[in-house]
Amino acid sequence: MESKFKIWNEPLIHFLLIGGLIFGADRLLIPEQKELIIVDKNNIDFLVKKREDMTLSTLSDQEVDALVTAYVDDEILYREAYRRGLNVGDTRMRHNMILKMRGLLVSEISVPTDEDLKTYYEQNRKKYSTPELVELQHLFFSESSRVPEGLLESLHNNPEKPTKGDLHRPTLGQTTLQRAKSELTDLFGIDAAKALAEADSNQWMGPFTSNQGIHFVRRERIIPPTAASYEDIEDYLIMDWEITEARKLIQIELANVRENYKIVVER
Known part of the structure; x- marks a missing residue:
């Protein structure tokens, strides 16, 4: 009987028991640490400027929020891809890691019905429309010294027959163009x-300087x-419908794993 209880007098047993109690208490008392994602003001400014330069318009608060959400989504997918070992033996860039993670999350998509496609088309008619075009006249000079004196006043007085520019090509020189704002x-x-996109009249404007000239x-x-x-x-709608359904599945998975991350957005 004495030998059965002798083991409890061993110091090593005491040490293991105390260690186990401390570990258990630590797990109970200290909350689980979430991985930190910080979207600071510099990140947001860069994203906003890039989008505004492309669209030639000022983003609303809702559009800025959507940009930040998309950035966070990609960051989560990147980190999840890394956590699941998709980076092992792969030296490609972050974008490819995100694509691999998206592909892993997408299960087999069912074949859409005719009703599915017609509904999708009606909900996305804008996507299948030609872009809004700006029809304009353009006068180009390779350098400021070649611009005739008083040209803008002359253009205002004779808007339909302006002075000829340096070159006569579809994009450089006097011509009529139809181009998307982008x-x-x-x-x-x-x-x-910006002047062309925001103009409320058909008056000549300038001079404007680009890296090509005036x-x-x-x-x-x-x-x-x-x-x-x-x-x-x-024929194109089927592919687009499948892509949309795949994105829905990815968003569901993002919602499931987002709770594993602590996200800080610094305005």
Whole structure:
């Protein structure tokens, strides 16, 4: 009988018991630590500026929130991909890691019915429309010294027959163009693009300077979008519908794992 209880007098047994109690108390008393994701003001400013330069419009608070949410979603997917070992033996960039994680989360998508596709088309008609176009006239000079004196006043007096510019090409020189707003910055620079997008008259404006030279521009009219018919794009709708369904599945998984992260957004 004495030998049966002798083991409880061993110091090692006492040490293991005390250690186990401390570990258990630590798990109970200290809350689980969440992985930290910080979206600071510099991140948000960069995302907002990039989008505003592309759209030539000021983002609303809701649009900024959507940008931040998309950024956080991608960060979670990246970290989940890394946690699940998808980076092992793979030296490709972060974007590819996120794509692999998205692919892992998407299960087999069912074949859409005709009703599914027609509903999707009606809900996304804007996606299958031509972009809103700006019709404009443009006068280009390779350098400021080549701009005739008093040109802008002359253009205001004779808007339909302006002085010829340096070059005569579809994008550089006097011509009439039809371009989407998203193309204007690359063609004429950010200042001219904003002026064309926001103009409420058809007066000549300028000079605007880009990395190509000097621009004078005149907005003729805005051409509204035109939606493609369901019959013309029916073959493309299946692929787009499947992509949308896959995104829904990814959002469900993101909602499930988001609780594992502590997210801090610094405005």
